[in-house]
Amino acid sequence: MTSLLYSEVEEELRAAVRGLLADRCPPAAVLERAESDPYDLDLWKTLAGEIGVAGLLIPEEHGGAGASASEVAVVLEELGRGVAPVPFFTSSVLATRALVQAGAAGLLERLADGRSTAALAVSFAASPYHPSRGSSVRSADGRLSGTVTGVAGADVADVLLVPADGGLYHVEGAQVAAVSSLDLTRPVATVTLDGAEATRLGDVDVAEVLRFGAGLLASEQYGVAQWCLDTTLAYVKERHQFARPIGSFQAIKHRLADLWLDVVRARAAARGAAADGSPVSVAVAQAWNAGVAVRVAEEALQLHGGIGMTWEHPVHLYLKRAKATEIALGTPGDHREALASLAEVPGPERGQQ
Amino acid sequence: MDEARLKERVAAFLSENDPDGDRLEFLRARFDAGLAWVWFPEGLGGLGISRELQQVVERELAHTPQLDGGVQGIGLGMAAPTILAFGTEEQKRRFLRPLWTGEEIWCQLFSEPGAGSDLATLGTRAVRDGDEWVVDGQKVWTSGAHHSRWAILVTRTDPDVPKHRGMTYFVCDMHAPGVDVRPLRQITGEAEFNEVFLTGVRLPDDLRLGEVGDGWRVAQTTLMNERVAIGGGPVRRGGGMVGAVLEFWREHPELRTHDLHQRLLSLWVEAEVTRLSGARLREQLAAGQPGPEGSGMKLSFAKLNQALSGLDIELRRDLGYDDWAFRRSETVDFYGRGPGYRYLRAKGNSIEGGTSEILRNIISERVLGLPSEPRVDKDVPWKDLPR
Numbered sequence: 204m205t206s207l208l209y210s211e212v213e214e215e216l217r218a219a220v221r222g223l224l225a226d227r228c229p230p231a232a233v234l235e236r237a238e239s240d241p242y243d244l245d246l247w248k249t250l251a252g253e254i255g256v257a258g259l260l261i262p263e264e265h266g267g268a269g270a271s272a273s274e275v276a277v278v279l280e281e282l283g284r285g286v287a288p289v290p291f292f293t294s295s296v297l298a299t300r301a302l303v304q305a306g307a308a309g310l311l312e313r314l315a316d317g318r319s320t321a322a323l324a325v326s327f328a329a330s331p332y333h334p335s336r337g338s339s340v341r342s343a344d345g346r347l348s349g350t351v352t353g354v355a356g357a358d359v360a361d362v363l364l365v366p367a368d369g370g371l372y373h374v375e376g377a378q379v380a381a382v383s384s385l386d387l388t389r390p391v392a393t394v395t396l397d398g399a400e401a402t403r404l405g406d407v408d409v410a411e412v413l414r415f416g417a418g419l420l421a422s423e424q425y426g427v428a429q430w431c432l433d434t435t436l437a438y439v440k441e442r443h444q445f446a447r448p449i450g451s452f453q454a455i456k457h458r459l460a461d462l463w464l465d466v467v468r469a470r471a472a473a474r475g476a477a478a479d480g481s482p483v484s485v486a487v488a489q490a491w492n493a494g495v496a497v498r499v500a501e502e503a504l505q506l507h508g509g510i511g512m513t514w515e516h517p518v519h520l521y522l523k524r525a526k527a528t529e530i531a532l533g534t535p536g537d538h539r540e541a542l543a544s545l546a547e548v549p550g551p552e553r554g555q556q
Numbered sequence: 557m558d559e560a561r562l563k564e565r566v567a568a569f570l571s572e573n574d575p576d577g578d579r580l581e582f583l584r585a586r587f588d589a590g591l592a593w594v595w596f597p598e599g600l601g602g603l604g605i606s607r608e609l610q611q612v613v614e615r616e617l618a619h620t621p622q623l624d625g626g627v628q629g630i631g632l633g634m635a636a637p638t639i640l641a642f643g644t645e646e647q648k649r650r651f652l653r654p655l656w657t658g659e660e661i662w663c664q665l666f667s668e669p670g671a672g673s674d675l676a677t678l679g680t681r682a683v684r685d686g687d688e689w690v691v692d693g694q695k696v697w698t699s700g701a702h703h704s705r706w707a708i709l710v711t712r713t714d715p716d717v718p719k720h721r722g723m724t725y726f727v728c729d730m731h732a733p734g735v736d737v738r739p740l741r742q743i744t745g746e747a748e749f750n751e752v753f754l755t756g757v758r759l760p761d762d763l764r765l766g767e768v769g770d771g772w773r774v775a776q777t778t779l780m781n782e783r784v785a786i787g788g789g790p791v792r793r794g795g796g797m798v799g800a801v802l803e804f805w806r807e808h809p810e811l812r813t814h815d816l817h818q819r820l821l822s823l824w825v826e827a828e829v830t831r832l833s834g835a836r837l838r839e840q841l842a843a844g845q846p847g848p849e850g851s852g853m854k855l856s857f858a859k860l861n862q863a864l865s866g867l868d869i870e871l872r873r874d875l876g877y878d879d880w881a882f883r884r885s886e887t888v889d890f891y892g893r894g895p896g897y898r899y900l901r902a903k904g905n906s907i908e909g910g911t912s913e914i915l916r917n918i919i920s921e922r923v924l925g926l927p928s929e930p931r932v933d934k935d936v937p938w939k940d941l942p943r
């Protein structure tokens with residue numbers, strides 16, 4: 204049986220990432236840059252190169268660490284907890300997985316030490332079940348044309364990877380237009396290709412890449428939820444009304460107990476998906492964790508009262524991340540629907556009811 | 557001991573004991589071989605190894621005679637860990653083996669008419685008389701008292717100190733004179749629980765578990781284990797109550813609706829994440845004692861069972877009920893009876909072993925460290941509490 208606990212190696216990796224984030228990107232710093240220059244590329248350089256997270260999923264023969272998905276998941280927990288504005292998920296998980304599939308040794312080597320950052324031109328609104336949602340890209344005579352909306356991480360990538368007609372292409376000369384995004388810390392862009400020159404790197408199964416990503420995204424969602432819960436707990440112990448800490452009112456305690464139970468199960472679901480990555484485990488983790496992250500962020504806001512509604516308090520960064528991520532790589536409803544066949548819970552027959 | 561060595565040990569045991577022979581002899585031999593509960597010490601049915609390894613034994617012995625998890629539930633899940641933690645060597649040796657084999661059934665004499673959620677207000681008195689204690693009082697909702705040989709019992713021994721301090725914990729001889737068990741009919745029709753009147757019941761001091769006045773601490777061990785026993789049992793993916801509903805769902809496409817489908821999928825997911833969480837908790841427990849996190853399992857289990865058993869009736873559009881007869885239950889068997897029974901019995905899941913409200917209090921205070929509500933009962937002697 205695979206373990207759902209954290210290994211020692213994972214705990215060390217977590218400590219390194221958490222320490223760096225505490226030092227270099229507390230929520231106030233994330234907030235400060237959110238509107239001007241959301242990504243913190245200095246931080247990313249340290250994370251990618253010194254701590255070595257960029258190469259975790261890259262095989263050792265291409266200069267990476269050949270680490271397991273469970274290790275990557277721990278990094279994502281911490282990045283979620285910090286709503287850290289770095290392109291780890293988009294470059295080191297999604298784009299890297301696509302490059303590994305395509306067997307693109309050269310690019311993998313460039314990504315492994317953080318020299319380059321890549322993005323996969325797939326919409327965040329796509330899912331393992333609708334991998335081409337948001338994309339109209341076609342290939343003709345070695346050139347690509349079309350648009351992809353909702354691409355996360357494209358505006359900070361120096362390597363743009365575009366899937367088209369079963370192949371993975373390295374494209375230069377694409378037009379990347381950042382759009383004003385719900386998630387301030389992971390904005391999306393529209394990628395437009397107008398007969399762009401493209402080098403075919405190999406085959407890619409976008410649905411598989413998205414499924415792999417969705418399984419790991421559950422760990423980021425768990426991290427977001429855990430921060431919201433911890434922050435709210437600390438607040439309700441401090442804040443006094445009616446001459447008592449508000450956290451001593453049962454109406455509040457019971458809500459937090461229920462949220463805790465949801466978060467505890469989100470952690471187990473995330474560990475399960477990271478450990479086996481099967482379609483069922485991924486769908487379960489997404490169907491559960493995406494909703495939990497939103498729920499805990501919403502409750503965190505509510506239990507902070509007026510201060511929770513201010514731009515100054517970081518809880519909105521988490522709410523925005525949670526809500527945008529609920530859509531990313533399949534909504535909870537998409538994943539539940541997929542479980543109908545994956546877990547043999549068939550729906551009513553046509554015309555039923 | 558690792559998995560491989562343990563498997564060898566089980567194989568050696570099987571080569572010497574025929575699982576198709578006498579059931580009881582087989583179970584006794586299994587206990588003596590340390591294969592009952594491997595995390596218990598040697599000589600007491602265990603091998604003193606990690607609790608996780610129990611799964612290995614269960615797998616290897618799946619085809620051999622099994623315990624009755626229904627009637628033996630309180631003994632295995634609550635009495636045994638308490639006896640292990642607080643019993644004398646003699647008590648452990650006397651009680652654990654027949655408890656495990658099921659030769660002796662146990663029940664739990666905790667709740668009283670005036671003390672439910674607030675168990676610590678209980679008033680059943682135990683008064684010392686030489687080497688014996690004389691017990692007088694009334695217990696209620698006592699599941700399975702009618703088949704029990706022994707009970708775990710919490711009493712008040714000192715009414716003059718605040719309620720948490722003046723309690724003492726005993727093993728009660730259910731065959732002793734003065735123990736009167738009367739059935740209480742439940743909403744399911746049958747009587748699974750009872751009221752138990754204790755009148756001048758004499759218990760020798762060597763049936764005391766833990767120190768005089770330390771009964772609350774001993775009871776906490778029982779209650780922590782109870783919540784894990786009720787909620788933390790291993791189930792496979794898609795097993796348990798969701799499995800029971802799914803089986804029918806798959807066989808009856810003509811009864812499916814879109815609304816039920818959406819709800820069933822949500823519950824399926826919740827059941828699965830709860831299962832994973834339980835598996836994770838068990839990994840953490842490994843050998844130690846369950847912490848208050850176990851309360852979370854019981855809370856989830858109650859909610860899921862109630863939602864799923866309710867959905868099951870809607871799915872079937874079943875207006876019937878299998879049997880309302882007032883009789884004493886043999887065991888708790890969710891799956892051996894109809895959907896109406898499952899629905900009604902599951903209502904007890906959020907009451908027995910600590911109500912869901914109390915579990916939320918426990919989680920918020922002991923796990924999350926939130927302050928308790930202002931209390932008026934903590935430092936008042938038990939005898940002066942308002943009733």
Ligand SMILES: Cc1cc2nc3c(=O)[nH]c(=O)nc-3n(C[C@H](O)[C@H](O)[C@H](O)COP(=O)(O)OP(=O)(O)OC[C@H]3O[C@@H](n4cnc5c(N)ncnc54)[C@H](O)[C@@H]3O)c2cc1C
Pocket residue numbers: 663664665666667668669671672673674696697698699700749904907908909910911912913914917
């Ligand atoms: C099927 C079944 C089997 C049982 N088997 C046993 C057994 O074998 N042995 C045994 O000793 N007991 C047994 N019990 C008893 C069970 O433990 C109690 O019923 C339970 O602890 C609740 O106590 P009560 O019934 O007195 O309800 P009360 O404590 O009076 O509670 C009534 C309501 O008030 C709520 N409430 C109480 N206090 C608070 C608070 N502080 N905050 C918020 N809400 C609160 C409760 O949650 C509940 O909803 C069994 C019960 C059932 C239903």
